[in-house]
Amino acid sequence: MPHYWVPNSSKEILKYLINELNIENIDELFRDIPNELRVKNNVNVGFGKPLTEYEVKRLFYRIVSKNRVYKDPPPFLGGGFCYHHVPSVVKYIIERGEFLTSYTPYQAEINQGVLQALFEFQSLIAELYDVDVVNASMYNGSTAVAEAIRMALRVKKGRSKVVVLGDSHPEVIETVRTWVSTLGIKVITPKFRIDKGFVDSEELKNLVDREVAAVYFEYPNFFGVVSNEIKDYVEIAHEAGALAIAYSNPIALPILKPPGSFGVDIAVGDVQPLGIGLNFGGPTAGFIGIPYRRELLRQLPGRLVGATLTEDGKEIGYTLILQTREQHIRRERATSNITTNSALMAIAAAIYMSLLGRKGLRKLAEAIAGRTEYLISRLSKVPNLNVPAVGSRDSILFRELTVGVTRGSIAKLREYLRSKGYAIGPELSRFYRDSEPKLSNCSLVCVTEAHSKEDIDGLINSIKEFLSKGG
């Protein structure tokens, strides 16, 4: 039966093609598939018949109407992903077919636009993170971290341990564990101090010896806290001859010191806040950045775009470079198996950074910092609420923070807030039920530029209401 997405499926054309091949029917082309392996009836996918556009649209809306979208106010949910505004420009440009439907630019001459946009992504991220080389994207932040750790193990060949600070995103820690699970490597996760809100550098020091290949930390960390011992983490790593790997939120870096300026060896990040959207967790794009050092560059995973000249030397052009690191050439000796990456999300991030510029990015970071400050100053006056639940009043927080209730349960508070249209979360017990029972009655809260004063005041008032009723 013909279908309009399959132009040659119409009867007349089919007949022509079959004739040209000198065969009786299409079936002949499949004769080498043993009969017992052939599907007897149709495979059972879809809804029993091919749906029209208008049918599928209705069906789809019926299904997704069962999702709750927090539009007004936007969700206050955190845990690595937060609701940020996606500028229209970003959305429209990445929907252009020339970007959307192109393949990896293996044929540079016909895809200069994609290549230049990716080169700009690499370059803009390099400026923001203060590193020299950035790859053209990994799947997302979590896999970029896992790749960075594996990269460090190659650079520091023979070392048997990696240290991942315990205040890192729990799903990143899990991802790392999976990615190194067959290497015989020990993953050490030093505990964070609930009162400080981060891992104490003295404790870290005791754990880092010459067997450690890398020390990994995040800023802000999972609890929204920016450790003021970052400098010590880097020093401890370097004293043991290990690499320092830092994951930082791009939207915090216009005001916070970038990883390159801390002397970090591998900088990692994710572009979710840079015009990507929440996407129920994916896609986004992750990336790895490094200072220009040969031993690091050789082990860098993922595609890289570079600038060069045309053969006649007259024009500048862009092309994929250092491909001998990659799987399609190096096979089992490649630095990674990555093939498809997240190029379109990287281009989206490049557009976003170009649209905001250093001025807009700084204002944005300040807008979020201001809201964080406002939220915490108001919440800290609410009785029976522990803010921040991880960290102290002196902690530097950015975008996310933790709240704990000393009256009633956090689950009930969240339920109450949901009924008022406010979503906070995730609850920390989701990740620390066994390891940190003290945090069982706590939740993350996230504020971004998308939240107005009215939204934040509304949230605070609802929390007050709940607690004044006895929790």
Place this chain on the structure above:
Amino acid sequence: MVFRQSKWMEPLVFEIPKRGDRETFLIDEEFSEYSSTYLSKVPKELLRNKDPNIPNLSEVDVVRHYTRLAHMSYGIDLGPVPLGSCTMKYNPRICEELASVDEVTSLHPYQDEDEIQGILEIMYLMQKWLAELTGMDVCCLQPPAGASGEFVGALMIRKYHLDKGLGYKDEMIVPDNAHGSNPASAAMAGFKVITIPSSEDGNVDVDALKAALSDRTAGMMLTNPNTLGLFEENIVEIANLVHSKGALLYYDGANLNGMLGIARPGDMGFDIVHLNLHKTFSTPHGGGGPGGGAVCVKEFLRDYLPVPIVEYRRGKYVLNYELPKSIGRVSWYYGNVVPIVKAFIYLSMLGPLISEVCKVAVLNTNYLMSKIIKLKGIDLTYGVGRWRKHEFVISFEALHRETGVNAEDVAKALLDEGIHAPTIYFPLIVPEAHMIELTETEPVEEIDRVLKAYERIVKEAYKNPKSVKNRPRNTSVGRLDVFRANHPRTLVPTYRFFNRIKNLK
């Protein structure tokens, strides 16, 4: 000439000329008082002391810049992209429209389950449909791309044997024509990769397989149809041989379009498969990604899958994190959900017609192959006389010998015709290779255009080889200096090194 690509002398975003800084995208200053307080509290050593070198542009500057770059790009919307094993099919716009609604893109991964029943339903149906299409029992959608699915597969194979106390099973067999990501994924999971040759008819060399199999064999990774576009006729025997050593058989789904809805890996004895939603199920490639790489397994491996998977219990969709032997998570959250939604729309609109996709893709392939091999200087190296499935591979060895024009030259000349080049120099076992996959979405007239282009190029190669070597001429730029691009002293990986090139020009 049918094609001349746009050419803008578009500077890098850093170098867009302007007399002074522009007003950038508007950000509110409602909380400026609080941000001042905030900044005064941050210790100096944590503060950035120099603004990043990111240009300040206005919205129209940005739109023009990236639109010009779009004009200098080429995708399936403009013409054929016959890259072998990449399955570059047309991406229906309805999938884009529906997957971009707020009910998908504004969902937070940590919303409570009762608020995400719709998206979980879609994921649940996709798990079910992908299992049905592959003949497997249960799927996990978490791997963000195909290679990630391969890595998951290899990790599951490793853990499966370890749990049985068979830690010595540390070898993965991979045919010499496999996608490069197969050996790379196996090596990442800690396996020793054993490469086996192909036979003359393009299949796995069964004798070589027998010789390679041992107690140490943990598994074998195979794609079917293989990268020559040939169905592995001995697949049942191969599966039996692999299983007889207690090893598992892994299916690389990159080539599924060649038997989609016609035959299923699960029925052939494969134990684990991965699928590429961005190939077989038409989600757009976006200049390299994002993709989607589901993994499906037979029931006995269910507990090894990454977590979570979506299940339906007592009238509700739930995320199940409790798979006792799970290899863990391979990525955060639940996978690339937006492509999953696009693939869901795609499958909904095809439904039982999904096998037509495969049939016409295969018909298209053989139509072009049967014509192209009549051209001078072109040969099929393996499996002469056999029908192909989703793709075919031709060798320009003779053309190269006779004219000096090689596979890359031909590829570059194709660009001049407004046709993206196929995959070149792959599989490695075919000298001067073009690996061509049209998919079912190329109209016959476009296929004829591809054929005519090859005809013209071959003719030109014999008449005036130098002229072919000077192509492309109709693209935004001519051939690039690859040596300069890769040399440590002239390498320009970011704008920070741009002076190395700018001053030269």
